[in-house]
Amino acid sequence: MDLNSKAPTGPIETRWERHKFSMKLVNPANRRKYNVIVVGTGLAGGALAATLGEQGYNVKAFCYQDSPRRAHSIAAQGGINAAKNYQNDGDSVYRLFYDTVKGGDFRARESNVYRLAQVSVNIVDQCVAQGVPFAREYGGLLDNRSFGGAQVSRTFYARGQTGQQLLLGAYQALSKQIEENTVEMFSRHEMLELVLVDGKARGIVTRDMVSGEIEAHMADVVVLCTGGYGNVFFLSTNAMGCNTTATWRAHRKGALFANPCYTQIHPTCIPVSGESQSKLTLMSESLRNDGRIWVPKSKEDCGKEPGQIPEYDRDYYLERVYPSFGNLVPRDIASRRAKEMCDQGLGVGPEVGGQRRGVYLDFGDAVKRLGKDKVAAKYGNLFEMYERITGEDPYVVPMRIYPAVHYTMGGLWVDYNLQSTIEGLFVGGEANFSDHGANRLGASALMQGLADGYFVLPYTIANYLASTPKNTADANHPEAVAAVAAVRERTQKFLSIGGSRSPDSFHREAGQVIWDCCGMGRTREGLEKALQRLPEIRAEFWTNLKVLGSGEELNVGLEKAGRVADFLELGELMCRDALHREESCGGHFREEHQTPEGEAERDDQHFQYVAAWEFTGVDSAPNLHKEALDFEYVKPSQRSYK
């Protein structure tokens, strides 16, 4: 299989323009004859379904929550980037493109990234027109902040709820189309299988999570916008329901999975407090603008109250190691350094599983410098959230933070048109392997989701529809019937194993293994251990799982079981990918490959490619396909934040 990115060549500024012109269009009168399935109604899916509906296509949209408004996009706090240069501080489409390629540690496709930077400008216009209440200055114009250590202020935000407000914008646009019957919405429906007819994606199989009914929906084209797979680690900042089922089912049917080991760890999350913990909570990165990160210099102090530790016994390690960037170093670096400190036994906070996993984020100086009111004005809501969860008052006791999984750069491989290796299967948002390379810059995932949904997929899908024969298969087509049967069988299997362990317990166990071996720091030894352990867990899962109740009702255990089953297989692929990539880049840090200063050491000569894996069977090794990356505009260089 050759991976043709179909990326245009020539001057990068005009690539998307020229590509759009070269694509076929669908005549407005014919659009309603085309059926489109959109799985997922987050920023990417919601925006897409709304846009296609409004253009007159016949859309069926699916989500597992009770309402499209609840997609995980809603959790995004920080903001969304756009190269508007409203602050006139030297920003430009080219700079956003440059920053993103560099930030991604030179593992992303230049053409895609440039397009992303270009349409970022339209996104903000679109959202403001929809009524998204972005923060404003007294003059009535839009306000911006600098985010994640960027040198320009290009981030638009809406209090601490940027994701929610953007999603509501898309949700409202979608609601209008539902009202106008161009979009049929299926909430509480989970996609459990993809239907291929003659090698083309022509439908999906879903389970109605309330009635348990399993049925096939057919269409001319299928789009997956089903989000990231961060929950593979069990503990993550993702919503509890986030899953890989949709993408993994597609992978099993032939869609290549790219760079699964590229996962992003966010440095400022609330540490794990106990065994019962189900979820990690992220706090906006903006905290690092004024908070100072430190740990005690000596192990003996770790148990003490932070107040009792005098200034000279504290190690402000980021400020020490990175004098110029200090506490604002990129996410991957801040995270890795925190882990190192805790590995050396210098972590603080309660012991969980015999270890203290946390570092202090101290606002003492900020309060002295700015005064409590200023600090409260800036971070008040975050402080409240922290206190609610930990019961500690950050004005008095320094916050404790620890890195947590937050985003997955990997995903289904797609070409420049966002079409996967299965014809007629398009993938948008976090679900595709995206434009972020090996590491995502803050405030750029919302941007990508909306870019895909509003501005890219509507064109490329139209082009596909205009250039392929209409679907003729209905739900009685043998392929559809077979897919439904397969899902029924799998559901029955879960219910009939009758073992003794809950889906969660398997998820917790496997998640811990993946976190330890394929988390922030990865080693050959650890990965090999994981690759041996995970199949064992999987084997026990299929023999000792316990799911109560029946398939014909709202059955939480059953839903979990299906998701965990797929996570177990994905986890293995992640470790394989991490093992094969004998270099460090962005979020992927192989401890064997670091510079003397302990920075990620890329190996462009051997690994400047996208690793796209082909499924060959649960117990057989996947095939690796490579898409070479070339950098005409931004020349690869060693990232340095010293």
Added chain:
Amino acid sequence: MEKALTFVDTTIGKKVLMALSGLVMFGFVVGHMAGNLQVFLGPEAFNGYAIGLHNLGKLLWVARIGLIVALLVHVAMALQLMARSSAARPEPYRMKKNDTTTFAALTMKYSGFTLLFFLFYHLAHFTFPGVAMGAYEHLGHTQVYSNFVNGFSVPWVVGIYVLAMISLGLHLYHGTYSLFQTLGANNPLRNSGLKTTAQFLALTITLGNIVLPLSVLLGLVR
């Protein structure tokens, strides 16, 4: 096709009508109290006032009809809305805490209906010719002062009035402020002011009205 919805078909519409009719009745009660307080100025003044009212002739009827309409609208809307909200929660809570609402707000229907019944009784008591319910001698509308004195020398009658006036107080305690919210007049800048005014008025009306029936037994009016 079903017929289009009118303002009155919507819950907000009904609420606004209640507020307006309530406002009208509120105005009446204030004026009525003011008039009745003249009883303390002695027979001439009070009878004069009453006779004056009756001499208004047509105008009086305009006012009466206005009031009757307001009452009918108010009650009709109240009945419809009450039916609606009681259907809105078929399965009750096993346990439910309230944080902000008041006894007065939760008992609007009861205080309201009490007022309705009081009204009938009250008219039968003082107004309808020849009924004079409440065991006393009604000397016709030129002798309102005597009617007043005779009427309120019967303790249980006074009792009824006092109870009715307490429910009036409760009704207005919530109603008068509530009405501003319903009519959309509320605004964080004004709210506290509106609230105190409304509740002050409710209180004055209750007290003013309670003094009247008691005045005879207390010997203030004889």
Added chain:
Amino acid sequence: MSDLNLVLHVWRQKNRDARGNFARYELKNVSDHSSFLEMLDQLNEELSAKGEEPVAFDHDCREGICGSCGVVINGSPHGPQKQTTTCQLHMRQFKNNDEIYVEPWRAGAFPVLRDLVVDRGAFDRIVQAGGYISVRSGSPPDANAIPINKSDADRAMDAAACIGCGACVAACPNASAMLFTAAKAGHLNLLPQGQPERAQRTRNMVAQMDAEGFGHCTNHYECMAACPKGIDVEFIAKLNRDFVAATVTAREELEPRSK
């Protein structure tokens, strides 16, 4: 860090049509660092170990933003702590040996699907009735073309903070959805972009709210007290205002709406 022993009375209901009732469970050693939902997770693990079906409840983000979660805890929607969703409520709010009643939102317009899970589709339909600004993808004016007075923008944001959880309905003695509808309409009615559709939006959303069978608003303000995002009842006053204005200025009839 101390552990709690609790007595729970949880509403169990097999499905929409089944009759529900309270089940009594004793739960030991609940960490006071757990969130309320993690406490329910713990209960469910124990139940399934015993072969009893776990308690179904809605949840997703567990960060207080998606609006999925929400149960009535000892008579208070989202529990005792102000401006806190059920998922953000932590067990340190409770004492050892507390008895806790856990009920679903109760409203005819929110039928129970199972145990503590209710169907809030009515909220989606209220938004579909007009809770949007019509704009085609791709051809809007520049984002800074229309400056917006900061206080309007901030108030719009106050309203837009609604997470659609339904606690307002659960808390309201009349099971009224006024606060939700007021927040949704208010957000858009406050912005210049929202003016062209303001009248139809307001009328249609109210008509849909009525069609769903919610109660009316008698100004108890319980909704505001229960709202995890502190949405202010001033938006209800605004909705009443906007609705009257819309009725006065309307040029077309208000079509009745169905569920």
